[in-house]
Structure formats: structure tokens, C-alpha cells
Amino acid sequence: MALIVMKFGGTSVGDVERIKNVAKRVKGEVDAGNKVAVVVSAMSGVTNQLVDYVTSITPLYDTREYDVVVSSGEQVTSGLLALALQDLGVSARSWLGWQLPVKTDKAHGKARILDIDCSDALKCMDAGEVVVMPGFQGVTADHRVTTLGRGGSDTSAVALAAALKADRCDIYTDVDGVYTTDPRIVSKAKKLHRITFEEMLEMASLGAKVLQTRSVEVAMKHNVRLQVRSSFSDEPGTMVVNEDEIVEQELISGIAYSRDEAKITLVGVADQPGVAARIFGPLADASINVDMIVQNISEDGKSTDMTFTVSKTDMTRAVDVVKKHAAEFGYQELKSDPNVVKVSVVGVGMRSHAGIAQRMFQALADKGINIQVISTSEIKVSVLIAEEYTELALRALHTAYGLDAEG
Ligand code: ADP
Ligand code: ASP
Ligand code: MG
Numbered sequence: 001m002a003l004i005v006m007k008f009g010g011t012s013v014g015d016v017e018r019i020k021n022v023a024k025r026v027k028g029e030v031d032a033g034n035k036v037a038v039v040v041s042a043m044s045g046v047t048n049q050l051v052d053y054v055t056s057i058t059p060l061y062d063t064r065e066y067d068v069v070v071s072s073g074e075q076v077t078s079g080l081l082a083l084a085l086q087d088l089g090v091s092a093r094s095w096l097g098w099q100l101p102v103k104t105d106k107a108h109g110k111a112r113i114l115d116i117d118c119s120d121a122l123k124c125m126d127a128g129e130v131v132v133m134p135g136f137q138g139v140t141a142d143h144r145v146t147t148l149g150r151g152g153s154d155t156s157a158v159a160l161a162a163a164l165k166a167d168r169c170d171i172y173t174d175v176d177g178v179y180t181t182d183p184r185i186v187s188k189a190k191k192l193h194r195i196t197f198e199e200m201l202e203m204a205s206l207g208a209k210v211l212q213t214r215s216v217e218v219a220m221k222h223n224v225r226l227q228v229r230s231s232f233s234d235e236p237g238t239m240v241v242n243e244d245e246i247v248e249q250e251l252i253s254g255i256a257y258s259r260d261e262a263k264i265t266l267v268g269v270a271d272q273p274g275v276a277a278r279i280f281g282p283l284a285d286a287s288i289n290v291d292m293i294v295q296n297i298s299e300d301g302k303s304t305d306m307t308f309t310v311s312k313t314d315m316t317r318a319v320d321v322v323k324k325h326a327a328e329f330g331y332q333e334l335k336s337d338p339n340v341v342k343v344s345v346v347g348v349g350m351r352s353h354a355g356i357a358q359r360m361f362q363a364l365a366d367k368g369i370n371i372q373v374i375s376t377s378e379i380k381v382s383v384l385i386a387e388e389y390t391e392l393a394l395r396a397l398h399t400a401y402g403l404d405a406e407g
Contacts, residue, residue: 002167003035003125007135007157010044011174012231013077022231023084025172026130030090037121037131037164039157040081042073047136047150063108067137067147071097074134074153082132092130095121097137097145102156104138104146111138111146112214113155116163133160154215162222169224170237171211176230177238178203178210180403181255186394188404192253193236196243199253199346202380206344207258216240243348251349252356252401257390258342261291262315263372265307266322268332271298279306279322279329286321288314292342292373292384303332307373309384312338340372341390344382345397357381363400369393 006029008022022040029036042050050070054061078094085092100121104111121131135153138146148155154171161169178200179189195203197220204213210228219226219240229237243249269275276295283290291309298304310318319336322329350356357374360381364371369392373384385393398404 001033001035003037003164004029005037005039005157005161005164005166005169007039007153007169007171008041008081008231009153009171009173010041010046012172013040013042013081014044016080018231019077019080020084020087022081022172023088023090025231026081026085027088027090030130035125037125037133037160037166038081039133039135039153039160040074040077041135041153042077046073046076064144067108067111067145071134071137071145071147074136078132078134082130085130085132090130091128092132093124094132094134095124096134098139098143100133102133102138102159104140104148106140106142106144106146108144108146110149111140113138113148113159113218116159118160118163122164149212149214151209151212152214154212155218158215158218158222158224158226161224161226162218167225169219169226171215171226171228172231173210173228174231175210175228176233176235178208178228178240178254180253181394181398182208182257185257185391186398188395188398190403190405192238194239194241194246195253196246196348197240198243198379199348200240202344202346203254203256206256206346206380206382207260207342208254208256211240249349250347251353252345252347252403253349254346255394255397255401255403256344256346257394258344259387259390260312261309261340261342261384262312262318262336262338263307263309263340263384264315264318264322264337265305265335266329266331266333267305267335268303269306270330271302271304275329276306278325280308282321282325283310283318286317288318288321292375292382294373306331309340309342309373339387340384341387341393342382342384343390343393343397344380345401346380348379350379350381359400360397363396364393367392367396369396 135156183189226240
């Protein structure tokens with residue numbers, strides 16, 4: 001007998017028929033003698049709709065009330081799944097975030113789980129009942145509802161698995177595993193049977209939304225046995241494992257992309273010590289995260305151009321901050337562009353091999369794609385390009401690194 005956590009994403013619980021299908025899968029694990037806790041997302045599209053309701057009332061909303069609204073989609077699916085399980089003769093009940101409770105900090109809209117009290121859930125499971133928990137939601141010490149950031153149900157599931165000391169955490173989604181790149185864009189993407197925590201973390205943080213970044217961090221920290229698999233087939237999925245469990249390491253494990261980037265350029269800023277501190281200080285004060293940065297070499301020693309990227313949702317606010325400090329920054333012109341995408345090549349093999357970045361630049365050059373900004377770390381190279389080239393770039397890079405599936 002094993003204790004397992006099963007998580008079902010938005011598409012997997014997209015309508016009542018699909019929820020019934022999920023109930024059958026859960027019953028299968030119960031019938032096999034396992035103790036089961038299930039974590040569910042909201043039906044696909046519901047969270048977006050709830051966010052739209054909030055922003056249509058006010059774009060500058062109280063994040064505590066935002067959380068009350070957007071967490072509600074998961075409440076619906078957890079109740080429906082408990083009902084569907086009962087209908088199949090499986091004893092089950094829902095446990096909302098505040099009921100267990102799932103304790104989080106107060107960072108509304110992007111809260112972090114501090115602790116999950118599993119005592120009641122364990123009693124339930126010992127008595128043969130399936131525990132159904134809505135993902136994405138928690139509660140603060142002063143009893144206010146929180147949410148964990150978009151895609152946060154993955155993190156709920158992994159944190160629950162860690163708290164329950166589960167034998168497995170299976171993430172059921174609409175693809176049958178983690179691929180070398182998004183299989184919805186590159187049809188030749190290959191399924192990875194295993195991927196290291198470190199590479200998965202890098203892929204997730206660079207935009208591969210198949211797992212929320214935080215969920216991989218929690219799994220890594222607590223050594224949760226994590227698998228990504230399909231709700232719609234019985235194919236084995238992808239195991240996320242420690243580096244020493246991988247026998248033959250590929251040079252490049254995958255290619256990720258993020259459309260959530262916007263580029264801002266300050267033309268003609270003074271080329272003096274302290275200029276970067278002057279510009280990025282006020283942005284940090286406004287809680288705007290800056291991702292990539294490039295400063296051109298100044299030709300005359302007097303002025304230079306500074307380009308940086310922020311999240312698309314922060315672009316308007318970032319431009320506003322820059323304009324407010326125009327006199328201090330002393331630039332000649334301000335440009336902003338939301339039509340960019342960041343494409344990244346990821347692989348631990350990069351540590352020991354030269355020429356990885358060059359292959360990326362060449363493949364993009366061969367397609368006539370201009371690179372606007374570059375950034376690198378030990379196991380990744382990222383470039384910023386025009387958004388319209390996303391598909392072309394992903395396919396070209398996938399081929400250039402020899403990742404294409406045969407046939
Ligand atoms: P869920 O609603 O189940 O949480 P998500 O939409 O959050 O599902 O994540 C699954 C999606 O992630 C897939 O449909 C796929 O388009 C996308 N994706 C992006 N990169 C990858 C990748 N490398 N491997 C698999 N899926 C990926
Ligand atoms: N429903 C939430 C979202 O759409 C959480 C999740 O599905 O993981 O972001
Ligand atoms: Mg998701």
C-alpha cells in the first residue's frame with residue numbers, strides 16, 4: 001500500500017464529464033489498495049474569467065479580495081470531484097485551504113506555503129476516505145484567504161505530498177510528460193523519460209509552464225517523487241529525479257520560451273559610474289523585477305543606450321517610473337516594446353562543453369532572426385527576439401541541437 005497525491009490541472013477537470021473521468025482514475029488507485037489525496041485546479045478558463053471580473057471593477061485592486069475571488073474556481077472543482085467519487089461508491093470529502101489548513105505568508109496573489117497541517121487529512125485517509133484539496137489556495141495566520149500565483153496548484157500538490165510524506169506525487173495534465181520543448185508548438189518535440197530537478201527548475205523558471213517553478217523547488221527540497229503524466233492516457237510520464245539517477249546525460253535537455261517579457265530602452269543615458277544604480281533603484285522600489293539587462297558600449301564615451309526587460313504586466317508601470325525620474329536619469333529617448341519573447345536553451349551538459357551558445361546564435365542567424373538581448377548562466381543561454389519569430393526560432397533550435405524526434 002502506498003500513499004499517493006494525484007493532481008489534476010484545468011483541462012483535466014474542464015467539465016463535468018472530465019471530472020467523472022478523474023474520479024474513475026482516482027478509484028483505480030483506491031481499488032489498488034492505495035491511500036489517496038487529490039489536488040484539483042479550477043476548470044480551464046475559469047481563473048482567467050475570475051481575474052477579468054476583478055480587473056473590470058478596478059485595475060488597482062485590493063489583493064486580499066482578489067484572492068477571495070480567484071481562489072473560488074478550485075472550491076467548485078473540489079466539491080464536484082468529491083461528489084463524483086461518492087457517486088462511484090468511493091468515500092471522499094473536500095478540504096478547503098482554510099479547513100486543513102494550508103498556512104501561507106501574507107503575500108496575497110503570490111503567497112508561499114509555510115506549513116500544511118495534515119493531521120485531519122491523515123485521519124480521513126486512515127479511515128479509507130479520499131481527501132480532495134483545492135489547489136492554489138491557502139490561509140494566513142489572521143485567517144485571510146490567499147492564492148499561490150498562477151499555476152500554483154502544482155505547488156499545492158507537491159507541498160501536500162511533502163507534508164504527508166507521500167510515496168509519490170503524480171501531476172496529471174493535458175500532455176503526457178515533459179518534452180524537450182512545448183509539444184504544442186514543435187511537433188517533433190521528444191518526451192523526456194527523466195529530467196533532473198535542476199533542469200526542470202530552470203525550464204520552469206524560463207517559461208515551460210508544465211510545472212510551476214515553486215513546485216519544483218519544494219519537490220527538490222523535500223525529495224518528493226514527482227511525475228508528470230497525462231489525464232487522458234495511460235502512457236508512463238516523466239520522472240523528475242536527482243542528477244545521479246540519470247545514466248546518460250544529454251548536452252541540452254530542452255528549450256523554453258516566455259512571452260511574458262517586455263523590452264524598455266533608454267537611449268542616450270550618460271555613460272558615468274552610478275547610472276545603473278540610479279535607474280534600477282526606483283524600479284526595485286516599485287517592486288518591478290528586471291530580468292535581462294544590456295548596456296551598449298558608448299562610442300563617444302559620453303552617452304550610451306540601456307536596455308532591460310520586465311514582465312509584460314509591469315511594462316506600463318515601469319515606463320511610468322522611468323518617466324517620473326526622467327530628469328535624474330537624463331536619457332534622450334524612451335522606447336518600450338511588448339512584442340518580444342525570451343527563448344532559452346537549457347542543459348547541465350553546458351557546464352563541460354563549449355560552443356553551445358554559438359550554435360544557438362548561428363541557428364537563429366541562418367533564419368534571419370535578430371537577437372536583441374542575450375543572457376547566460378551556468379546551465380542556460382537566453383536570447384530576446386521579436387515575438388513573431390517564436391515558433392520559427394523554437395523549431396530551428398530544436399533541430400540545431402539534434403533534439404527532433406524521428407519519424
Ligand atoms: P495544467 O492546467 O494541467 O496545470 P498547464 O497548461 O499549466 O496545465 O501546463 C501544461 C502545458 O504546458 C502543456 O499543454 C504545454 O503546452 C505546456 N508546455 C510548455 N513547455 C512544455 C514542455 N517542455 N513539456 C511539456 N509541456 C510544456
Ligand atoms: N487555477 C489556477 C490558475 O489557473 C491555478 C492552477 O491551475 O494551477 O493559475
Ligand atoms: Mg499548470
